[in-house]
Amino acid sequence: MRGGRKTAVGNVGRPPVSWALPGILFFAVFAIVPLAIAVYLSFCKWDGLNSPTSAGLDNWTRLFKDPEVRQAAWLSLLLTTISWAFQTPVALLLGVWAAGRQRSRAVLSAVFFVPLLLSTTAIAMLFHALLDPNFGVIKEIGPWFGIDPNVMGSSTGALLTVAFVGGWQFMPFHTLIYQGGTRQIPQVLYQAAEMDGAGMFRQFFHITLPQLRNTITTSSVLMIVGSLTYFDTVLIMTKGGPGTDTTVLPYLMYRTGFQTYDLGYAAAIATALVVVATALSLVLVRFSGFGNMRSTREGM
Amino acid sequence: MRSGIFTQGTRAARWTAAGAAMVMAGLLTGCGSGSGSGSDGGTITAYVYGDDAVKVQQAAVTEFNKTSKVKVKLVSVPGTDYVNKLRSSMGSPSAPDIFFNWGGGSIKPYVDAKQLVDLTSTVNGDAELKDGFLPSIMTAGGLDGKIYGVPMRGMQPVMLFYNKKLFTENKLEAPKTWEDLQKAITTFKAQGITPFALGGSDKWPELMWMEYLLDRIGGPEVFKKIQNGDSSGWGDPAVLKAAQTVKDLVDQGAFGKNFNSVDYGNGGAPTLLNKGKAAMHLMGSWEYSTQLGKAPEFAKKDLGWTAFPTVAGGVGDAADVVGNPTNYWSINARTKHKDAAIAFLKTMASQKYAKALVDNGDIPTTSNAASMLSTSPNPQFANDQYSLVQKAPSFTLSWDQALESQYATPLLTELSKLFAGKSSPEQFVAAMKAVK
Numbered sequence: 205m206r207g208g209r210k211t212a213v214g215n216v217g218r219p220p221v222s223w224a225l226p227g228i229l230f231f232a233v234f235a236i237v238p239l240a241i242a243v244y245l246s247f248c249k250w251d252g253l254n255s256p257t258s259a260g261l262d263n264w265t266r267l268f269k270d271p272e273v274r275q276a277a278w279l280s281l282l283l284t285t286i287s288w289a290f291q292t293p294v295a296l297l298l299g300v301w302a303a304g305r306q307r308s309r310a311v312l313s314a315v316f317f318v319p320l321l322l323s324t325t326a327i328a329m330l331f332h333a334l335l336d337p338n339f340g341v342i343k344e345i346g347p348w349f350g351i352d353p354n355v356m357g358s359s360t361g362a363l364l365t366v367a368f369v370g371g372w373q374f375m376p377f378h379t380l381i382y383q384g385g386t387r388q389i390p391q392v393l394y395q396a397a398e399m400d401g402a403g404m405f406r407q408f409f410h411i412t413l414p415q416l417r418n419t420i421t422t423s424s425v426l427m428i429v430g431s432l433t434y435f436d437t438v439l440i441m442t443k444g445g446p447g448t449d450t451t452v453l454p455y456l457m458y459r460t461g462f463q464t465y466d467l468g469y470a471a472a473i474a475t476a477l478v479v480v481a482t483a484l485s486l487v488l489v490r491f492s493g494f495g496n497m498r499s500t501r502e503g504m
Numbered sequence: 505m506r507s508g509i510f511t512q513g514t515r516a517a518r519w520t521a522a523g524a525a526m527v528m529a530g531l532l533t534g535c536g537s538g539s540g541s542g543s544d545g546g547t548i549t550a551y552v553y554g555d556d557a558v559k560v561q562q563a564a565v566t567e568f569n570k571t572s573k574v575k576v577k578l579v580s581v582p583g584t585d586y587v588n589k590l591r592s593s594m595g596s597p598s599a600p601d602i603f604f605n606w607g608g609g610s611i612k613p614y615v616d617a618k619q620l621v622d623l624t625s626t627v628n629g630d631a632e633l634k635d636g637f638l639p640s641i642m643t644a645g646g647l648d649g650k651i652y653g654v655p656m657r658g659m660q661p662v663m664l665f666y667n668k669k670l671f672t673e674n675k676l677e678a679p680k681t682w683e684d685l686q687k688a689i690t691t692f693k694a695q696g697i698t699p700f701a702l703g704g705s706d707k708w709p710e711l712m713w714m715e716y717l718l719d720r721i722g723g724p725e726v727f728k729k730i731q732n733g734d735s736s737g738w739g740d741p742a743v744l745k746a747a748q749t750v751k752d753l754v755d756q757g758a759f760g761k762n763f764n765s766v767d768y769g770n771g772g773a774p775t776l777l778n779k780g781k782a783a784m785h786l787m788g789s790w791e792y793s794t795q796l797g798k799a800p801e802f803a804k805k806d807l808g809w810t811a812f813p814t815v816a817g818g819v820g821d822a823a824d825v826v827g828n829p830t831n832y833w834s835i836n837a838r839t840k841h842k843d844a845a846i847a848f849l850k851t852m853a854s855q856k857y858a859k860a861l862v863d864n865g866d867i868p869t870t871s872n873a874a875s876m877l878s879t880s881p882n883p884q885f886a887n888d889q890y891s892l893v894q895k896a897p898s899f900t901l902s903w904d905q906a907l908e909s910q911y912a913t914p915l916l917t918e919l920s921k922l923f924a925g926k927s928s929p930e931q932f933v934a935a936m937k938a939v940k
Binding site: 251337339358362445466 | 587588591592594595613614616617619704705706707761762763764765766770772775776781909910913914917920921923924925926927
């Protein structure tokens with residue numbers, strides 16, 4: 205995520221490139237090498253026990269014809285959109301609020317931060333228990349709000365639940381990003397706006413939001429890539445069900461790889477996922493002008 | 505000093521790199537040298553399917569470790585993850601030495617990859633093992649006439665469990681025919697009680713319905729054909745009829761409305777039965793141990809059981825049984841302590857182990873089982889189950905164990921779509937015929 209262009213500011217006192225070695229090495233061993241292996245495997249047939257044998261383009265031609273992949277891709281896209289639309293406004297407002305100096309802000313911020321500290325598995329199991337249609341809290345509380353306790357048994361309900369649980373967990377993280385971003389906004393802008401008679405809302409829409417443009421991009425890229433690879437909650441809460449209605453791409457990959465043991469095809473799905481996620485974040489960065497990092501400080 | 509070192513450019517960088525490389529190397533080799541290492545006599549790892557019956561295996565391990573130099577370490581893998589975890593570790597250097605399995609298709613990939621110890625000569629050359637178990641059970645765990653496993657748990661036919669209290673209150677008898685079943689469904693639905701508990705989110709409990717329905721409708725031969733690798737077998741009209749029956753039951757509300765989000769693994773479905781919220785539960789005979797563990801009062805007083813009823817117009821024998829003949833221990837061919845592993849497997853044939861299984865409510869598959877059943881916590885259940893299996897003309901192995909995972913996984917997915925109303929019986933059949 206760290207844009208390298210900022211270094212153009214000057215090379216005075218910069219550490220040598222070799223300082224990046226541990227990082228590069230780590231990245232190579234745990235990201236590049238596995239990625240290369242996955243790409244290689246996507247051209248193989250492999251059951252995980254015997255040696256992989258070449259399969260040519262079989263996995264890839266199958267990938268583009270497979271209706272399950274199409275459905276999973278659509279669900280992934282849907283989940284990503286819902287997650288983004290749900291998390292961004294809330295995290296943005298919370299972040300801006302948390303950047304202020306109100307009373308008890310620090311305490312509440314700490315409370316809001318808690319979900320991020322819990323393990324994903326614990327959270328998923330917790331919500332699974334809460335949403336149990338027969339013995340969960342939802343059984344008692346759901347009807348008050350006109351919610352059918354069988355939330356996770358309906359296709360829309362299950363997908364929304366997964367998006368909600370993920371949002372609940374990761375919102376604090378994005379709140380933190382927005383809080384940091386808001387604090388970076390020079391106070392002079394607000395002081396000037398106040399002198400010009402701009403109220404709270406105008407200040408928010410004309411100073412805070414535009415100034416947070418790059419922060420929004422950062423947070424969105426993280427959110428989108430995160431939702432595209434969202435897996436653990438699906439595995440624990442819905443197992444891709446009901447039917448295949450929450451079988452998003454990463455879960456389909458898991459099922460193909462570790463339940464059907466068709467690891468070659470699973471690698472093809474994984475590779476496709478990497479390509480899509482990378483492409484999406486590149487497009488987002490390009491179109492939001494995120495590449496020109498210095499632009500928000502223009503005229504200062 | 506410190507800042508000096510860090511600004512010294514290349515030399516410091518080299519050190520950092522070297523340090524990082526060593527850490528990496530450490531991590532990598534750390535991954536590579538998983539199992540087998542140990543002091544003295546060494547350790548053998550045994551993977552077992554984690555449920556309420558593990559305590560029996562744990563006791564056997566403790567007993568074995570008292571005298572053996574090579575110690576057995578029992579790893580209880582939570583049920584839902586068992587197959588995954590086993591498969592992943594069998595392809596890695598940290599594979600278990602001994603592992604629990606269902607025989608048949610469940611071990612075929614390992615046999616094909618030459619990862620299992622062929623126990624044929626060991627068993628045949630050892631009176632204790634050869635005569636210790638029912639011969640049919642011993643062969644059921646093998647493949648192509650060879651023996652790869654030693655029975656280690658009770659027989660597990662799938663039975664229809666019911667809440668006796670609810671049946672008495674509603675003046676109903678345990679269903680023997682499809683008519684009885686329909687009557688029970690209507691009666692319980694009118695009372696606001698779910699007729700059948702079903703852990704649909706785990707998928708495999710749904711499979712039990714399909715297995716019995718197909719058996720009752722078309723007889724065991726239909727699945728035999730599929731099991732032997734002929735996927736056109738899914739096109740048999742009996743499969744379509746069974747799938748249609750499933751759809752009818754679902755539409756009727758026989759499983760309630762929310763079975764899709766109820767599980768078996770975490771106790772969802774069994775709790776429905778023991779709390780009286782559901783009247784019946786089609787489940788493997790381990791349901792008894794499960795209920796004994798979760799709700800002992802209920803298990804002893806109100807838990808009833810019966811065979812799966814007949815289905816109108818079906819040609820299958822009403823005495824046929826589906827489920828798991830038993831579970832087996834198999835030995836990894838890469839183990840460093842083969843003799844110790846075999847020695848441990850032999851303890852499975854002991855009177856003491858069989859007794860421990862009986863005490864846990866299981867019916868061991870040892871030849872002497874019948875004589876022990878009277879000491880079971882519920883001799884009635886033990887005897888009923890034993891005679892159910894003994895009289896069965898056919899015992900079909902659970903489909904998800906009989907088929908290899910490349911067929912079993914899509915089967916479970918397609919079935920869950922059928923139950924969820926996401927695909928029609930016709931679509932189910934078409935999808936299964938297309939699986940390659």
